[in-house]
Amino acid sequence: MALTKTSTYGANTTTSTATVAxxxxxxPSSLIVVEWICEQGGSGNLDAATAITTSGAAITFTKVADTxxxxxxxxxxxxxxxxxxxxxxxxxxxxxxxxVSTNNQRIIVHVIEGAATTLAGAIPAGNRKTQLTxxxxxxxAYTPTVVGSMFVGSIGDWNAVNSSSWTxxxxxxxxxxxxxxxxxxxxxxxxxxxxxxxxxxGFNWGATSATSALGGAVVEIVPVALPTIISGISTxxxxxxxxxxxxxxxxxxxxDGTTATTLQAYKSIAPxxxxxxxxxxxxxxxxxxVTNTGKYxxxxxxxxxxxxxxxxxxxxxxxxxxxxxxxxxxxxFDTGTSLPTGAxxxxxxxxxxxxxTTTAARYAFTFPTPVSLAANTRYAALITRPAVDAAPS
Numbered sequence: 001m002a003l004t005k006t007s008t009y010g011a012n013t014t015t016s017t018a019t020v021a022x023x024x025x026x027x028p029s030s031l032i033v034v035e036w037i038c039e040q041g042g043s044g045n046l047d048a049a050t051a052i053t054t055s056g057a058a059i060t061f062t063k064v065a066d067t068x069x070x071x072x073x074x075x076x077x078x079x080x081x082x083x084x085x086x087x088x089x090x091x092x093x094x095x096x097x098x099x100v101s102t103n104n105q106r107i108i109v110h111v112i113e114g115a116a117t118t119l120a121g122a123i124p125a126g127n128r129k130t131q132l133t134x135x136x137x138x139x140x141a142y143t144p145t146v147v148g149s150m151f152v153g154s155i156g157d158w159n160a161v162n163s164s165s166w167t168x169x170x171x172x173x174x175x176x177x178x179x180x181x182x183x184x185x186x187x188x189x190x191x192x193x194x195x196x197x198x199x200x201x202g203f204n205w206g207a208t209s210a211t212s213a214l215g216g217a218v219v220e221i222v223p224v225a226l227p228t229i230i231s232g233i234s235t236x237x238x239x240x241x242x243x244x245x246x247x248x249x250x251x252x253x254x255x256d257g258t259t260a261t262t263l264q265a266y267k268s269i270a271p272x273x274x275x276x277x278x279x280x281x282x283x284x285x286x287x288x289x290v291t292n293t294g295k296y297x298x299x300x301x302x303x304x305x306x307x308x309x310x311x312x313x314x315x316x317x318x319x320x321x322x323x324x325x326x327x328x329x330x331x332x333f334d335t336g337t338s339l340p341t342g343a344x345x346x347x348x349x350x351x352x353x354x355x356x357t358t359t360a361a362r363y364a365f366t367f368p369t370p371v372s373l374a375a376n377t378r379y380a381a382l383i384t385r386p387a388v389d390a391a392p393s
Contacts, residue, residue, distance in 0.1 A: 003150045003196045003223045005112045009176040009189065012106050021094040024109045026085040031115040031122055031221065032059065033082045035154045036095045038105040039185035040068065040077040052081045055092040059083045062119055065128045065217040067156075075134050076156025076185055078217040082123055085111075104185040106178060110152050116224045127220035131206070134158050134213030138206035139169055145222050147200040153218025155207055156187045163188035166207040166214075174207060190216065196223070294384035296340055298333050301377050307370040311348065311381045316360040322353030326385055328365040333378045340380040346371035353385065 010022040026032065034052050052061040061083040068077045085091075095107050116122040129140045138155060155174075157163070163177030163186055173193045179186030190207060197203075205218050251265045297313075311328050328348040331340035348365035356363075365383075373379060 002148060003112060003114045003221060005110045005150065005152075005221075007111075007152075007189075008109045009178075010106045010108060012104055012178040012180060012185075012187075019094050019096050020105050020107050021092050022107055022109055023090060023092045024111055025088075025090050026111055027088050027113065028085060029117070030085045031082060031112040032061075032085055032093070033080065033110040033112060033152055033219070033221070034061065034093060034095065035108040035110075035152065035189075035217075036077075036079045036081070036097075036105065037108075037154050037156050037187040038077045038097065039103045039156075039158075039180075039183060040075060050079065050095065050097045052083070053094050053096065055094075056089070057086055059085060059091075064119070064123050065130050065219055067130045067132050067215050067217050075132075075158045075213065075215050076187060078130070078154050078156055078187075078215065080128075080153070080217050080219055082119055082219075084117075104180050104183055106187065108154060108176075108189060112150070112221055114223050116222050122222055123219050124222060128217075129205075129219070130217040131215050134215060136210055136212055136214065137208045138214040138216055139208075140205045140216075140218060141202065142205055142218075142220070143202040144197055144200050145220060147198065148196050148223050150196040150221040150223075151192050151205065151218055152221065153190055153205065153216060154187055155190050155214055155216035156185065157209065158184045158213035158215070159211060160184055160186045161209050161212045162186060163207075166209040166212065169204045169206045169208075171203050172205055172207070190218070294382055296331075296380040296382040298378055298380045301373040301375060301379065304375050306373045306375070308346075308367065308373060309370040310364050310366045312362050312364040313381075313383055314360050314362045315356055315383075316358055317353070317356040318358075322356065322385070324353050324385060325350035326353055326356075326363075326365075326383060327351075328381055328383050330367075330371050330373075331380045331382060333380045335378060340382055345373075345379075 008022050008024050010020065013020045036050065061081040064080050064082050066079040067075070068079065093107065093109050097105070124145050127142065127145060129142070131138050131140060142151070157179070160179055160181060160183050162179065163174055166174055166188065168174045168190060171193055172190055174188045174190055177186065177188035190205065192203065206216065207214065251267055308330065311330070313328070327350050329344040330346050331344055332342050334341040346367045346369065348367050351363055351365060
């Protein structure tokens with residue numbers, strides 16, 4: 001299932017209070033990732049624990065990355081927290097720090113849909129990465145866990161160089177920079193330019209600035225796996241979906257009618273379009289009188305049940321200027337009589353006869369409702385000119 005995210009980039013706050021907050025809209029079971037970036041200086045007054053709280057029902061947040069150590073106080077601190085929402089609605093996310101001296105700070109909140117359902121699975125421990133040291137070239141090597149994963153993170157600059165002058169690592173993009181000139185704080189979000197990434201190839205995350213003192217934190221978000229079988233479910237479960245896999249395929253889930261407690265994943269396919277090879281030219285004239293009942297072409301369906309959404313014929317007109325329409329119908333085929341039989345299984349939309357020319361060209365006849373065909377079965381596609389033709393008897 002493909003990952004999507006909605007991000008809220010909080011403004012810079014210079015305050016002597018302990019909290020900074022922003023309001024976001026949540027969905028049930030969304031993964032909430034909160035980044036907190038702070039100008040951390042002084043005598044270690046920010047060394048104590050920090051916490052994330054929410055309005056409404058409590059959400060349990062776990063810190064998954066933090067550039068902070070007790071000794072590292074003269075730098076920008078970046079900490080990342082994650083938790084799962086319980087209900088939908090507007091919620092205020094608040095970060096509370098231990099120190100109350102005046103420091104610049106902000107939070108960024110990502111609401112992510114489609115992530116794995118446990119933190120261990122959604123944010124792999126090996127890809128929760130930080131750079132503690134103030135450097136001019138911040139570069140963290142990453143190998144994605146799976147194709148289709150997403151990365152979120154931020155960079156802080158203790159020298160307060162405007163992020164517009166930083167250079168992002170190849171394949172990454174800096175955005176939403178905020179800071180305070182003349183202080184020890186500037187920050188920007190840093191993510192892969194293609195996010196979620198689609199290749200699974202390794203890359204370097206970060207940025208370079210010759211006059212900066214950079215540090216940062218970044219985590220990988222892994223999408224929920226799409227299983228082919230889910231065991232131990234209720235027999236009352238109805239088919240659900242569709243779900244899009246990281247490979248771009250669509251699946252529906254439902255019971256197969258054989259195993260009562262097994263839910264199967266069924267891959268969907270696009271309706272199939274047959275092309276009829278016959279050219280309706282001078283040797284195959286039809287529609288000239290009520291006794292000329294059109295032309296049909298037989299075909300045999302494939303090994304699996306099939307949906308047909310269009311049939312095409314190569315056509316041209318004879319003399320004159322026809323003003324009526326052409327349609328195609330699909331019938332079962334009686335191999336004993338070698339004729340179409342029964343009621344039409346589907347009727348196409350009409351093509352105006354006036355659009356035909358004296359030069360043969362291929363015309364596609366589309367069925368408003370795709371026609372369902374059984375496997376390995378012979379059918380007939382009948383093209384008629386309704387003004388003078390009748391359906392087969």
